[in-house]
Amino acid sequence: MQLLDGKSCAAEIRSELREIVRLRKLENKKVPHLTAIIVGQNGGSISYVNAKVAACEEIGFESTLISFDESISEEDLLKKILELNSNIDIDGFIVQLPLPSHINELKITQAIDPKKDVDGFHPQNLGNMMLNIPSFLPATPAGIIELLSRNNIQTEGKNCVVIGRSNIVGMPLSIMLARNSNPGNCTVTLAHSKTKNLTEICRNADILIAAIGKPEFVTKEMVKEGAVVIDVGTTRVEDPSRERGWRLCGDVKFDEVAEKCSFITPVPGGIGPMTIASLMMNTLKALELQGK
Numbered sequence: 643m644q645l646l647d648g649k650s651c652a653a654e655i656r657s658e659l660r661e662i663v664r665l666r667k668l669e670n671k672k673v674p675h676l677t678a679i680i681v682g683q684n685g686g687s688i689s690y691v692n693a694k695v696a697a698c699e700e701i702g703f704e705s706t707l708i709s710f711d712e713s714i715s716e717e718d719l720l721k722k723i724l725e726l727n728s729n730i731d732i733d734g735f736i737v738q739l740p741l742p743s744h745i746n747e748l749k750i751t752q753a754i755d756p757k758k759d760v761d762g763f764h765p766q767n768l769g770n771m772m773l774n775i776p777s778f779l780p781a782t783p784a785g786i787i788e789l790l791s792r793n794n795i796q797t798e799g800k801n802c803v804v805i806g807r808s809n810i811v812g813m814p815l816s817i818m819l820a821r822n823s824n825p826g827n828c829t830v831t832l833a834h835s836k837t838k839n840l841t842e843i844c845r846n847a848d849i850l851i852a853a854i855g856k857p858e859f860v861t862k863e864m865v866k867e868g869a870v871v872i873d874v875g876t877t878r879v880e881d882p883s884r885e886r887g888w889r890l891c892g893d894v895k896f897d898e899v900a901e902k903c904s905f906i907t908p909v910p911g912g913i914g915p916m917t918i919a920s921l922m923m924n925t926l927k928a929l930e931l932q933g934k
């Protein structure tokens with residue numbers, strides 16, 4: 643079994659980006675500027691957004707963090723988005739999800755200028771992705787693809803099972819892996835809460851991706867000998883042995899599954915850092931596409 647080390651892969655990407663920023667500065671070119679909007683006090687969202695800002699600082703990107711109280715109206719949030727769309731200093735921005743229930747997430751993602759939509763959540767970017775037209779790819783699926791690619795894991799002709807059909811991970815990832823591309827060309831099964839015979843379906847997977855947010859859902863019975871297992875789960879579970887009282891738990895029962903795998907991602911240190919690295923790559927791409 644080999645560990646798919648997202649932490650070191652992401653560090654490698656960040657150092658490549660740092661070098662690109664250094665060269666841009668030497669040529670007196672603009673450095674990428676990412677803005678993140680966060681609404682409310684969700685602990686997981688705050689950690690993620692802080693990590694995104696820290697990554698910008700490390701690489702030499704500019705960053706702005708905009709925090710709103712959970713009570714902000716949809717109208718005021720939309721107003722801020724329109725402001726960011728027309729602010730030429732900001733190359734890309736994201737609105738961290740989930741949003742409070744009184745705000746329509748689709749309305750928000752549709753309001754973002756697709757050229758600045760570095761999360762790749764706008765319908766135009768998702769549509770382009772489906773047609774294999776260059777676009778911003780959602781950060782977590784793109785990070786998974788990048789991790790497979792940089793570890794020379796072949797995907798062509800492989801049976802791939804994705805568990806979970808979220809708009810952010812499972813649904814776009816299933817399309818990206820099925821596309822005629824490299825990585826890609828998988829035979830993909832997208833499993834979800836209504837799927838029958840899930841264990842049997844998973845046992846057929848050469849590449850198994852768990853993205854349902856249910857701690858330790860994938861057990862050894864569900865995994866084929868020699869499979870590649872990607873764990874996207876990051877649920878906070880109580881852990882009195884930690885000072886902060888919790889730890890991050892993946893969707894895979896790591897200890898028993900790992901021994902059957904050819905490759906497996908850890909949690910933490912797997913897909914989380916790759917998501918952030920992808921967002922950084924998208925932000926640089928936004929700046930370049932805008933011809934700045």
Ligand code: GUN
Binds near residue numbers: 737739782810
């Ligand atoms: N919530 C969970 N993952 C993500 C992400 O990649 N982007 C945003 N904006 N929100 C998220």
